[in-house]
Amino acid sequence: MERIEIEKLLHKMTLKEKIGQLVQLTGDFFNDQPEIIETGPMKKLGFLEGQYDIYNTGSILNIVNTSEIKDIQRNYLEKNKNKIPLLFMADVIYGYKTIFPIPLAQTCSWNFEMIESSAAILAKECYETGLHVTFSPMVDIVRDPRWGRVMESPGEDTLLAKKYSESMVKGIQGEVSEDVIPEHKIASCVKHFAAYGAPRAGIEYGAVELSNDSLNNYYLPGYRSAIDAGVKMVMTAFNTLNGVPCTGNQWLNQTVLREKFGFSGVLIADYAAIEELKSHGYTETDIQSALKAIESTVDIDMKTSVYANHLAMLAQKNPVIEQLINQATTRVLQLKNDLGLFEDPYRNIETTRKSSILSAEHRQTSQKLAEESIVLLKNNGVLPLKQDQALSVVGPYGDEKNALGFWAITGDIEETITLKEGLVEKKDKMNWTINSSLGATFLDESEYQLFGKYERMFEKPHLSDEELLSDAIEKSKHSDTIILAMGESVYQSGEAGSRTSLSLHPNQLRLLKNLKKLNKKIVLILFSGRPLILEEIVDDVDAILYAWYPGNNGGMALANILTGEVNPSAKLSMTFPRSVGQIPIHYNINTTGRAIDKGNPYHRFSSRYIDAPNEPLYSFGYGLSYTNFTYSEFRISKNRMSEEESVVVSIQVENSGSLKGKEVVQLYINDVSSSIVRPVRELKDFVKIELAPGEKRTIAFVIDKEKLGYYNEIDNFVIEKGLFEIIIAKDSQDDRFVEKLYVE
Ligand code: GLC
Numbered sequence: 001m002e003r004i005e006i007e008k009l010l011h012k013m014t015l016k017e018k019i020g021q022l023v024q025l026t027g028d029f030f031n032d033q034p035e036i037i038e039t040g041p042m043k044k045l046g047f048l049e050g051q052y053d054i055y056n057t058g059s060i061l062n063i064v065n066t067s068e069i070k071d072i073q074r075n076y077l078e079k080n081k082n083k084i085p086l087l088f089m090a091d092v093i094y095g096y097k098t099i100f101p102i103p104l105a106q107t108c109s110w111n112f113e114m115i116e117s118s119a120a121i122l123a124k125e126c127y128e129t130g131l132h133v134t135f136s137p138m139v140d141i142v143r144d145p146r147w148g149r150v151m152e153s154p155g156e157d158t159l160l161a162k163k164y165s166e167s168m169v170k171g172i173q174g175e176v177s178e179d180v181i182p183e184h185k186i187a188s189c190v191k192h193f194a195a196y197g198a199p200r201a202g203i204e205y206g207a208v209e210l211s212n213d214s215l216n217n218y219y220l221p222g223y224r225s226a227i228d229a230g231v232k233m234v235m236t237a238f239n240t241l242n243g244v245p246c247t248g249n250q251w252l253n254q255t256v257l258r259e260k261f262g263f264s265g266v267l268i269a270d271y272a273a274i275e276e277l278k279s280h281g282y283t284e285t286d287i288q289s290a291l292k293a294i295e296s297t298v299d300i301d302m303k304t305s306v307y308a309n310h311l312a313m314l315a316q317k318n319p320v321i322e323q324l325i326n327q328a329t330t331r332v333l334q335l336k337n338d339l340g341l342f343e344d345p346y347r348n349i350e351t352t353r354k355s356s357i358l359s360a361e362h363r364q365t366s367q368k369l370a371e372e373s374i375v376l377l378k379n380n381g382v383l384p385l386k387q388d389q390a391l392s393v394v395g396p397y398g399d400e401k402n403a404l405g406f407w408a409i410t411g412d413i414e415e416t417i418t419l420k421e422g423l424v425e426k427k428d429k430m431n432w433t434i435n436s437s438l439g440a441t442f443l444d445e446s447e448y449q450l451f452g453k454y455e456r457m458f459e460k461p462h463l464s465d466e467e468l469l470s471d472a473i474e475k476s477k478h479s480d481t482i483i484l485a486m487g488e489s490v491y492q493s494g495e496a497g498s499r500t501s502l503s504l505h506p507n508q509l510r511l512l513k514n515l516k517k518l519n520k521k522i523v524l525i526l527f528s529g530r531p532l533i534l535e536e537i538v539d540d541v542d543a544i545l546y547a548w549y550p551g552n553n554g555g556m557a558l559a560n561i562l563t564g565e566v567n568p569s570a571k572l573s574m575t576f577p578r579s580v581g582q583i584p585i586h587y588n589i590n591t592t593g594r595a596i597d598k599g600n601p602y603h604r605f606s607s608r609y610i611d612a613p614n615e616p617l618y619s620f621g622y623g624l625s626y627t628n629f630t631y632s633e634f635r636i637s638k639n640r641m642s643e644e645e646s647v648v649v650s651i652q653v654e655n656s657g658s659l660k661g662k663e664v665v666q667l668y669i670n671d672v673s674s675s676i677v678r679p680v681r682e683l684k685d686f687v688k689i690e691l692a693p694g695e696k697r698t699i700a701f702v703i704d705k706e707k708l709g710y711y712n713e714i715d716n717f718v719i720e721k722g723l724f725e726i727i728i729a730k731d732s733q734d735d736r737f738v739e740k741l742y743v744e
Contacts (some may be wrong), residue, residue, distance in 0.1 A: 001342050003278065006333050010326060013082060018329040019311045020056025021084070024268065024302045027063040029054050030072045047305040055079040058332050059133075061303060064096075064410050066349060069130040073201050073208040073345055080190060085336060085345035089133035089189070089268075091409055093152060094118070096125035098362035099404045099411040102529060103138065103164065105548035107154045107573035108623070109372035110664045110688050112167040118369055119171020124184045125357045132339050133187040135235060136219065137168035139222035140192055142574065143584040146202025148497020149561075151529030151549070152407055153197055156574030156586040156620060159683045161222035166191060169229040176306050179338050181232070181349065187339060190226035192237035192270060194252060195219040199239060202583065204498045208239045208369060213676050216711035218588075232335055233266045236298060238273055245280045247273040248292030258297060266331045267343040268300040269293065270421075275304040282536040286310055294321060294439035299328040313631065358415060363553050370557035372662075376568040376624040377534075382521045382542040384564025384626060385430070389480035391437040393420045394472045394515065395508070397485035397527045397547075402457070405529055405549035406494020415552050419485050419525065422559030430563060435479060439472035439515075440465070440507040442489040454491040465507060469514060481521040483562070484512065484541070493529025502533040502580055509537070516540050525558060531576040567626045567687070569662035571731065576618035581609070587620035587732035588679035621666050621683070621731035627657025627693065631665075634728060634737040642744055643719045646704035651728045651737060653699055655691035662690045667701045668732065670725040675712055681727060701728070719743065 010018070029041050037054060046615045055076060063069055068089050076086050094100045100118045104503070109115070118138075123359060126134055139161050142150040154164035172188040173181055181187055195215065199206030210219060223234070234257060237246040246252055247269050257263045277289040290310040293301070302309035315322035340347060356362060367402055376383070385391070397403060399420040401413045420436050426436055441461055448458045461468060476482050486508045492499065503509070515522060524541040526532065545568070550557055560566040592607040596614065600606075633652035641647050653665055667685040669680035684707040687699055703726060710718040724741045727734075 001216065001337055003334070006330060006337060009084070009333060010330060013329070015312050015315055015322065015325070016053070017056050017082060018325050019307060019328045020053065020462055021058035021332045022299050022300055022307050022311070022325070023057050024059045024061050025057050025088070026061050027068060027072060028056070030060070030076065039297060040225050043302070044306050048309050052305070052308045056375060057086065057299065059089055060602065062090045063088055064090050064129065064131065065544060066130050070349060077345060085341040086130050086332070086340070087336060088130060089135065090126070091136075091407060092122055092126055092131065092134040093138065093407040094405070095122050095366070095408065095551065096129065096273055096356045096410050097412065097415070098125060100366045100551045101370050101554070102405040102407075102549045103150045103154055104151050104529070104574060105373040105550065106369060107160045107164050108375050108570040109369060110160070110571055110686060111369070111372050112163045114365070114369050114372065115164060116167040116171040117365055119168045121362045121365055123172045125362070126186050127184050127347065128352050128354050128357055130346065131186060132341070132347070133189055133233060134172060134429070135189045135191060136172065137165055137188070137226065138191050139165045139226065140195065140197030141219050141222060142197040144198070144202040145502055145530040145574065145577070146196065146498055146580065147199060147498060148204060148406070148493045148499070148529065149197065149495055151405055151493045153373045156575060157219050157573060157683050158221050158587070159600065160573050162225040165225040166229045169231045173230060173232065181339050187232040187335060188226070189233035189235050189268065189378045190223055190231045191235035192246070193223055193234050193257060194246060195241055196237035196239050202498055204496045205238050208241050210242065212713065212715065213711070216715055220256070227261045227263045231265065232338065233268055234263060234271050236267065236273055238270050238276070240280055245277055245282050247298060248277045248282055248289065248296050250296040250726045251464065253296040253298065260327050264331070264613070266299045266335050269298050269302050271302050272304050274298065274301050274306045280370060287314070290314060291321070294324050294328065297324070297328070299331050337719045348433065355507050366551040367553035367557050370554055371560055372549060373548065373570050374557060374561055374568060375546040375570040375572055377544040377546055377618055378538060378541070379543045379624055379626070382523060383562065385481060385523070385562050388431045390433045390478060391423065391435070391481055391483055392476040392479035393423060393434060393483045393485065394439040394476060395485040395511065396438060396442050397487055397525065398436050398438065398483070402490055403527055403549055404490065404551065406490050406497065407663060411552070417553050417555035419555045419558050422555030423483070423562070425556065426559050426563050435475040437472040437475040438468055440468055440486070440511040441616040442492070443505060444507065450731060451491050457491060458489070469511060472511060473518070476515055476575065477518055479520060481523060482515055482523065483523050484515065485525045485527065486511070487527035488532065490529070497529070500580065504532065504537065512537060512540055523562070526558050531574055533577065533579060535578045538617070564626060564659070567659050567661040568623065569625060569664070571621050571623040571664045572618055573620070575616045578612055578617045581612065582616065585616055588682050590677050591680050615733065619731055619733040621664070621729070622733070625661045625663065627655055627659040627661040629661070629663045629691070629730065630654045630656040631728070631730065631737060633698070634739070636726060636739040636741065639740055640742045640744055643705050643721070644677045646702050647741060648700050648702055649726050649728060649739060650698050650700040652696055653689065653691065654696040655693050658693050660690065660692050662688055663730070664688045665699045666731065668727040668729060669703070669707060670727065671708065671710070671720070672723040672725060674710070674720045674722070676710070678710060681732060683732070703741065712742050
């Protein structure tokens with residue numbers, strides 16, 4: 001309906017009916033036994049008795065099946081006086097039933113067209129189910145793999161985060177021109193605002209302390225890209241930012257988000273975050289929490305009774321609060337209007353065919369994205385695997401279906417194609433024999449209790465550790481190549497999955513060391529939600545493929561890579577440390593006054609560790625291929641420019657190997673001197689190309705002020721005259737091609 005109709009509806013509503021629109025509850029509040037609701041979930045959540053009518057509630061969290069959505073909506077509309085439909089929102093982060101690789105893997109593809117396609121499939125499957133909003137994308141920049149939610153993040157780089165953010169919002173919402181969300185699309189919610197990915201010591205929910213430079217130049221641009229792409233909702237972050245909780249942070253939410261970034265949509269609190277303002281020590285009472293949150297323009301209170309219990313009283317004492325409530329209610333009603341819910345509360349759910357959910361086409365897209373997300377970290381020639389050989393598939397991920405990642409909450413693990421299943425599919429064509437053995441468990445049984453409600457998800461093996469090991473040795477001793485699939489359980493990362501040790505579990509290390517004694521070729525395949533510490537095992541294996549959590553068809557993607565049908569092309573979107581001691585670690589670091597002198601690397605008084613190199617094990621932008629790419633003919637059109645001009649840098653790339661392959665050619669800049677020192681290098685552009693053997697192509701990048709500028713201390717985007725270095729590279733450590741550029 002027209003916006004003017006929204007205003008008329010608002011004027012019809014009582015204060016309590018408006019406040020109800022600002023409350024989000026879960027489905028258990030709407031089962032068909034109202035008499036127990038009051039004494040059950042409402043009492044548990046602290047609703048003041050008789051003060052709240054659940055049939056004024058604005059939205060529902062994580063009801064994800066069509067029949068329940070229809071039943072709750074129908075029952076609700078019978079009871080809601082104004083006939084305002086419910087919004088149904090859910091955590092569909094990287095796929096509804098068709099599950100894609102985790103976001104940290106997806107950005108290793110550097111293929112944002114394909115990421116947008118995955119988001120469109122996510123949206124279509126949600127639309128067909130009857131969901132209206134997904135709490136995706138998460139675009140928190142991360143530099144600390146101890147934090148469990150790096151798996152959900154686009155990684156450490158701001159440019160990749162911006163591209164991921166834009167691609168996901170466009171894929172989920174479509175090109176939002178006149179506000180209306182079209183058919184087969186739903187509303188997107190970017191999260192967590194802001195900088196949730198930088199917690200103290202990598203501990204979950206930890207405090208975040210960041211300078212304006214870090215916020216403006218690294219952590220905030222990803223969210224802003226979502227807003228520029230028309231995202232309909234933003235979710236607050238759990239953490240404090242420089243001492244103020246994000247969910248009650250007026251500077252962050254009003255000044256930055258709404259005024260500076262121009263966001264006019266719905267701001268939803270993360271789960272119970274309004275009530276947690278007290279736990280942060282930011283308020284003493286729920287009344288104060290309600291006031292802080294509504295004053296910072298938080299529109300929806302997710303799963304607490306704070307708004308329901310206290311906003312009316314606050315509004316009666318202060319007309320400004322009533323105005324804020326009217327504004328918040330208008331934003332929620334507008335979102336419902338943008339989704340067409342007033343015209344059709346079910347969004348064609350009755351007529352929409354469910355044909356696309358987990359369709360072969362959707363699975364194929366997931367598989368293609370996985371094939372471009374799996375990173376080849378090491379290969380001494382053992383890959384691609386040859387025909388006519390005996391393989392043994394060993395390890396806890398050899399045949400494990402629970403490999404979709406922590407946030408695949410709507411996925412069905414039975415739909416996972418495992419590594420072994422993928423290899424068996426190739427067996428006849430490759431003339432392989434395949435043996436398999438579990439070899440080791442993820443954890444010791446005594447550790448399962450550390451995982452709270454997820455303890456029951458760990459299967460207890462039928463064999464003892466010793467029996468598992470001896471079976472693996474027995475199954476492998478006659479093989480030619482061991483495919484060793486290990487890593488961390490999906491419950492070791494994700495929300496509240498922070499870890500202090502990132503090495504493989506001792507059970508798995510023991511398995512590797514014992515298999516090594518067989519003197520067989522070993523291909524290590526790692527499944528993980530984060531960069532693990534690999535330094536102690538790199539030399540024990542002949543190849544390493546980092547699979548992350550590769551989605552429903554992960555086993556097929558891996559099999560295609562192992563046979564060489566697919567040539568790996570992924571490049572790391574997050575740095576791999578040598579040890580936990582190097583963390584936080586990332587490529588775009590600021591130098592120091594005493595950088596290491598390469599001619600005198602052990603000079604005492606230089607910026608280094610005395611017990612390890614400064615460099616990571618694998619750097620941002622790194623990834624191998626089965627072919628080789630030769631870079632040459634590096635050129636710059638001129639070495640001087642005014643800030644209004646631009647220059648062109650170019651390089652020739654040749655596929656000098658024997659297999660077709662894809663390469664990500666990366667453009668970095670280094671602002672050699674500036675009012676606020678800039679990092680030793682920053683990714684400013686890239687292009688992913690495919691070359692046949694022997695094929696050459698010249699890649700050119702335009703360097704203009706957009707690529708040379710940064711946000712200064714008064715938050716202005718500036719380009720400063722002086723010397724820059726322009727770098728074209730195959731990864732963030734590659735310094736073979738550097739040209740100087742003077743901005744006059
Ligand atoms: C969780 C997460 C957030 C999610 C929300 C709803 O705690 O922090 O990402 O969208 O609650 O489940």
